[in-house]
Amino acid sequence: MAYLLPGVRVEQILRRPNANLVEVDMLPTIVGPVYRVVRNRKMRSQGTLPIYRFIANWDVFTVALCPGAAILRPRTGDFYTITNTDTIAPTAAISVNVGTVGVPVNVSLKAGDSVMFDGTAWIKKVTMGPVYTFGFPILDPGAKPDPNSTEIWLKDAWAEWISTTTGANLAVAGTVYQSGFLAGQNFFVDKTRNFLQDGVKIGDRLWVGEVKGGNGYYIIDKVEQNTLYFRNDVYKTIPAGAAVGYSILRFYSAFQIDSLDYLTYVTTDTVEVDIFAHVTYDQNNNPVSHPFYSGEVEVSYRALRADFVGLKRYVSSLEVEAVMENDVWNPMGFALCRGTFAANGNARPALAYCLAEDTDSAYIDALAELATYKKTYILVPLTQSSQVTNAFAAHVVHMSEQASSYFRIAMVSRKLTTQKTLLPTTIGTMTNLV
């Protein structure tokens, strides 16, 4: 800096009102709902059996029908899926006797469970939903979980693909091997099953416990109709005689439960999950469920926040992240942090109008309040609904007329239309063209 001699100096400035003195905010205003987002929250840890055996093997036992269940009016061979409207019994439970063991067990049936009847109106087969119920771990006051975004995962889980009480013991005709486990072979035959139809895959494990004469797990290397080939030879022969069963298990490092297995059961604060790996069909076209019996249960969901509504002002993405999730499941937080503030480098404030509901009418109702707020300029509705975008378009035009002089613009998005429905859903009949 150049040297200045100490002294008194005067700088004469012509004072003018300029644009800086009357700087007006032309703030972007993002309009949309705010969701609480919870990701990968562990609801149940991996543990020791039998706590995590969600289901008993009801489908392999003959069980007796309790009084009251006859209202189902079954026919022989029917496979009946209970619906929400069925009344099961006055007690809403049936007492079953496990045929081979004779231990009565109470089973509460619910919508979605299935029962199959034999000719004597006894239950021949019960496919129970292996139900696990838990509460949503974080719910703000008045928050409503969004069933469509709820994801339930099982991690490091074993599913039981086949569980049978017979078929493992050796069968020979004369000296010729026919089926069962024979030491030294790298395969096993069960002529009562069709493993291809059952959906057994390479990599599945076959389990024959020590108590049954086997030696634990065999990794399946090849699948044929009645035959399974293993990576290692059979260690020990299971002798002929008493019926001995085996299980086929499938490991999943991460498995997402089909939403159909819990969506119906989402209430305001809890969810009831049927923990199935898959449902396949047997040779008689009857559904066969494959329940999990171990694994960690994780839930991810979002819940609309009813306690976080109205107009808010933020100066940076950090301020936004302090009060809501910057997550793609929370469009408001994500749009502010990764959109607005990322684009303006946290250099300018932004407004958020948080809706109490994620509906078209909530968006449109918000315009009434925004009409009184002068600081907003660019309106961005977080929806592509034509009804909402039309309402926002009309709003900005109206507000910018001379009478209001609340000048503002809207930035809107509409969904690409790739097809046009010519015939809406209509019932018709069809025949093969001869």
Place this chain on the structure above:
Amino acid sequence: MAIVVTLPQTYTDETGTPGVVLDLLDMQVAIGDEVIALAAGVDPIFTTKDALDVEVAFTGKLYVTQVVSEQVFHMEGYNADGTVALIKINTTVKAGATINVGTVTYQIVHLLSRNDQVADVAAVATAFGSKRVNLVWPDAGIVIDDQGNEQLVNGTFLCAALAGAKSAYPAQQSFTNLGFPGPYKLRHSNDYFTKLQMDDLSAAGVNVVVQDADGAQVYSRHQRTTDAAVFENSELSIVTAVDKVSLDLIETIKPFMGKYNITQNFLNLVDEMSTQYLFSAKSQQAPMCGSLIVDGKVEGIRAQFNGQNLDLAPGVIELTIGCEFPKPANYVNIKLLIS
């Protein structure tokens, strides 16, 4: 093998009105329209033969191959590779199913070509037809979440980003070709439509945002508003600059409203305040975009005062300001004189 579908003479339309006469010809159902067939309890509805002549479930798509009459059409199945599949109706019904085989629910949809899609989007922009409405395109994008996974977001995210970028620059800053952070990847933009199709969108007043490479900044190929008819209304930066001047003038003069009476001195004061604001707006320069206005001056100020201007309502001051706003340098026509 083709399947013959016979529909009833009346149906319930999309608005829920029952008893509407069904006329496939009037609906413009044509060869190539897709048929969606649904039936509860039957899975699959159709079977076909695989390469080994084994009957398997048909998983391809169904298309109209002939419209026979107002209620009857033929359809055929096509494999994913575009070859015709020899489909037939599955007569195996799963246990518990109660449907009558052959009775199925149908929906016919016409797949829009890219040009049809452009026309559809353009029609939306034309319907808005306002300098205050920015229809930002595309309608979707991909972002990378904190776990590094690709996530689909709709076009409102792009709107929020553009709004943020707009707020960071002076109002007169043109956004044509000006990059800003947006989605990692755009969908249905320059990777989907051709240049001519995007030109059609821009001509209709759609603000088309494009991207040169995945992960690169996005930018508007032309900062159009949906009022495509008037140049000053069609350029977003001019609209926002005009708004900025309007709002600034309000803030400049508002402190005096109501407290002062209409006198010649007060009219002179308003004139002077406005002139000085315009001087300031003209003289403050910003990089790239220059000043908020090119030029501006008070062209007149009058009020019902001293027996004059009786056409104005009492208590009203009419201030007329002429302003020239900066226009974006959209085109350069070079005349190369060769000798």
